[in-house]
Amino acid sequence: EPEVTQTPSHQVTQMGQEVILRCVPISNHLYFYWYRQILGQKVEFLVSFYNNEISEKSEIFDDQFSVERPDGSNFTLKIRSTKLEDSAMYFCASSSDREIQPQHFGDGTRLSIL
């Protein structure tokens, strides 16, 4: 069964540094997403991406965040200057349509900011 893959599985970074989280969505999917989950809290939407542009973003997704699809397979989330409160699990997801089909999640990157 095709799956979403994410790298790295764990990233430890000093506060203020830039991080790039990588994802390879399922190959025939067209819609891509990033979510995060702070320890002990619910999964929260960050951003959706379709046709090489952001289609929706949450208020969490401020100017420090950006997403990119640099080639035909990778989908990346960049945090420019990390803060302590960015420590969380970051999940990438993809789906074949916008509303009806479920989104399939990668196994996440645990980001720890020191």
Add this chain to the structure above:
Amino acid sequence: RKEVEQDPGPFNVPEGATVAFNCTYSNSASQSFFWYRQDCRKEPKLLMSVYSSGNEDGRFTAQLNRASQYISLLIRDSKLSDSATYLCVVNFGNEKLTFGTGTRLTIIP
């Protein structure tokens, strides 16, 4: 505001028992509904989509009540491997999924 509410539990249930969870959502125009399960520190995994007519997948049955804006999940003949957090998830007609806090289930041998 678009919200999904769940009883966080925990539910501690003996092996073989039947357990049911409910979830309520705030927006009657919601488009699609799902149950995901999440094991500790892992990703959400799709358990099943929830259809208007209700649907069943083996020991799992999901129901949707649009008039009352709630969704249910029934697990029959529970197994030890069913221990997880069950996430009620709604697509409110835009692209993002809105998650409930999850209901934690522990199956006791």
